[in-house]
Amino acid sequence: MKKIIHLTLMLGLAIAAKAQSTRHASFSVGFGDSSNTLFFTENPTIRKVRVKYTDRVPADIFIHHEGLKGDKLETHYDLKFEGDLYVLQTKYPSINLPMYPNIQTGYLEAVSTLPKHAEITARMKKDSLIYDVDVYTLEGEESSLFSEKFAAHYIGGDLKLKEDLVKSYRNYEVTGRSMPQDSVLLFRGVVHPRGNISNVELVSGRPSTFSEFVKRHFQQDKDLWQPELQGGRRVKSIVGIFIRVRDGEIISVSGSGSSGIPRYR
16 A cells, blocks of 8 residues: 655744753654554554654654543653563564655754754554654854763673672572573562662562562662662662572573553552
8 A cells, every 4th residue: 555645844933041042843644554453453542653763773662541531641661771672572573563654854954054963753553653753953062951860770880790690699509599591570669769679579580589589689788779760969860670590500681770660460
């Protein structure tokens, strides 16, 4: 079926909060699309799905549900986190994520020759797909308008996270307990400003002596996490920890400070 493309263009001016003038252009490209008809048919409470991109690949998924009483709910999946990706693929195997669009914005050169920052979001519905494009032209340093968020993470990264867990479990194994042969586990916990983690709970996977060990391991009184920073200030936040076990060995461990983790349905 030939896709019919509808293009809406809106140009406007906006003033940056820090005394920097910024020109702002936005447009939407939409067309009929049936690639997710099965997904929406299998999940009738889902009204739409938003996809945000980083480096031209899907990075964040926002699934919009409608509750029994008409209330609106949203679930966020951070695809940069292995745990979120696993849950999304397991719960919604029929979902097809749209590729990054090939949209030409050369005509915006007439608006300004200043550096640009573009944000692209895809909106998926049962019978259509719409790309929303926001292009910002800046005066001065780009960092003054687009500040980087510093999410909570394990000090040393995922490799250190796995190394410490494996070392701790080797000492635990002498008690005679063995690791499950194959398992996929997703935990969440609260990282506090001083770097410790508490309230670790299993949110996906089969409970076992190993999952109980993991909870105790991470809740030791050690300041091994870099807390989330907001405006240079340490704040309490939620983190996810994903563990994959194969043939009795821990093969993958990853952590994420995604704010979407507590909102699984």
